[in-house]
Amino acid sequence: MFSPLLNELIQSLRVLPGVGPRSAQRMALFLLERNRPGGARLGDVLLRAMTEVGHCQECRTLTEEPVCRLCANTARDRSQLCVVESPADVLAVEQSGGYRGLYFVLAGHLSPLDGIGPRELGIPDLMTRLGRGEVRELILATNATVEGEATAHYIRESCRDSGLQVSRIAHGVPMGGELDGVDSHTLARALSQRQQI
Amino acid sequence: MFSPLLNELIQSLRVLPGVGPRSAQRMALFLLERNRPGGARLGDVLLRAMTEVGHCQECRTLTEEPVCRLCANTARDRSQLCVVESPADVLAVEQSGGYRGLYFVLAGHLSPLDGIGPRELGIPDLMTRLGRGEVRELILATNATVEGEATAHYIRESCRDSGLQVSRIAHGVPMGGELDGVDSHTLARALSQRQQI
Structure with a gap:
């Protein structure tokens, strides 16, 4: 029902994790109807980031x-x-x-x-x-x-x-967690790695 | 903690409806680590769509x-x-x-x-x-x-x-809906607009 370019936009938005067909449609219409400058800025930053961002020579981030x-x-x-x-x-x-x-x-x-x-x-x-x-x-x-x-x-x-x-790093019961809500694998680890106090 | 361009990408993704700081970060890292061609394609389509998509002369869509x-x-x-x-x-x-x-x-x-x-x-x-x-x-x-x-x-x-x-268009109880689950305003409308069968 949508024009070819609008369909292409909806399809392209689906590369984003967690974005299904309905959200992609909502995002495309929202940008076109309400925030074209924001959409254009996102397009520009995406193009730059995908080519310019590399990895740190030291830590690889x-x-x-x-x-x-x-x-x-x-x-x-x-x-x-x-x-x-x-x-x-x-x-x-x-x-x-x-x-x-x-x-x-x-x-x-x-x-x-x-x-x-x-x-x-x-x-x-x-x-x-x-x-x-x-x-x-x-x-x-x-x-x-x-x-x-x-x-x-x-x-x-x-x-x-x-x-x-x-x-x-230590593994065990999360801070603020109750024993009742912790899986048995985690609790077994917390017990076997108990520390003297 | 992130580089300026990566921060800019995360901020720009937040123009999308329903995308908060955590999802924006997840989207940016996902595109950079797993799907740069998809991210670049999205950037290109966004730029084209924001400038080229207008309104139908007849119906305004x-x-x-x-x-x-x-x-x-x-x-x-x-x-x-x-x-x-x-x-x-x-x-x-x-x-x-x-x-x-x-x-x-x-x-x-x-x-x-x-x-x-x-x-x-x-x-x-x-x-x-x-x-x-x-x-x-x-x-x-x-x-x-x-x-x-x-x-x-x-x-x-x-x-x-x-x-x-x-x-x-008609307003009333949705098809497949149970009377119990319909708000009273809708039900009042469904009653007042009852049709002879």
């Missing part, structure tokens, strides 16, 4: 600069390196307020069936960096999923002979 | 062509004209499968406080078109809201002396 602002920040503690799966995880750790070191972004986890091995995650680059000797503690903050655990395990094994201090 | 495909379709019944509030409503009526006439899209409803009067809704154009004599029945299909009802009432009054057949 997404940035259009050669080295990201966190890696370039001389106030950060260069002896700690926190390994995470995605740029969003960097934000999550920063927002926790409890970390002043640097990051290394794998951009995924080991997934041999999808052809994602150590090379795709930049693990050789990570080893080269650890070899430079600046980092003294490696904090593995991959997700608490099967793939995240396997990836953490692989990295732990890869630097077994480096003499580096390697740690894994 | 959104289209990049001078006259939309529905208005240009000679198989449609030119004696019936259905007045709706938005291009999405044209789609809704078409999908009902029960209408073969043409449309007139107001692109809104009367809303004096927002400066939307008859002129902004193209009602003078509608009257000119009705004056051409091709249309014999005018079907008012504005929303069943206070504003939609007021708009339908205004148009009904405006063509009081035209000798035109004017109708309003």
Whole structure:
């Protein structure tokens, strides 16, 4: 029922995660009827971002600069390196307020069936960096999923002979959580890793 | 925490209806990490659509062509004209499968406080078109809201002396709906507009 260009716009909006046919239609009509300047600005920024945003030479996070602002920040503690799966995880750790070191972004986890091995995650680059000797503690903050655990395990094994201090973030009952609402797998972990107080 | 261009992308995505800060961040990272060609295509289509899509000279719906495909379709019944509030409503009526006439899209409803009067809704154009004599029945299909009802009432009054057949779509209990789940305002309307069978 819509014109070819309007149909193309609705189809194109469906590349966005969580946007189905109804939302895509609502978004297209909203922009055309109410906010054409906003829509044009989004189009322009999308085109620039898709070509200009690359990866930080140091930590592999997404940035259009050669080295990201966190890696370039001389106030950060260069002896700690926190390994995470995605740029969003960097934000999550920063927002926790409890970390002043640097990051290394794998951009995924080991997934041999999808052809994602150590090379795709930049693990050789990570080893080269650890070899430079600046980092003294490696904090593995991959997700608490099967793939995240396997990836953490692989990295732990890869630097077994480096003499580096390697740690894994703690898993257990979330703060504010009630025992009743926690799955048994998490609770078993919380019990087995209990700490003396 | 993100680079300036990535922050700009996240901010720009928030012009989309229903997209808050978390979804905008998820969308930006998803496009950059998984679907740059799709993101670039969306950027290109957005820029073209925001400048090229205008309004049909006949029915005022959104289209990049001078006259939309529905208005240009000679198989449609030119004696019936259905007045709706938005291009999405044209789609809704078409999908009902029960209408073969043409449309007139107001692109809104009367809303004096927002400066939307008859002129902004193209009602003078509608009257000119009705004056051409091709249309014999005018079907008012504005929303069943206070504003939609007021708009339908205004148009009904405006063509009081035209000798035109004017109708309003029926309001009542939705098909498949149970009386128990229908609000009392709708049920009162369904009762007062009961039809002999």
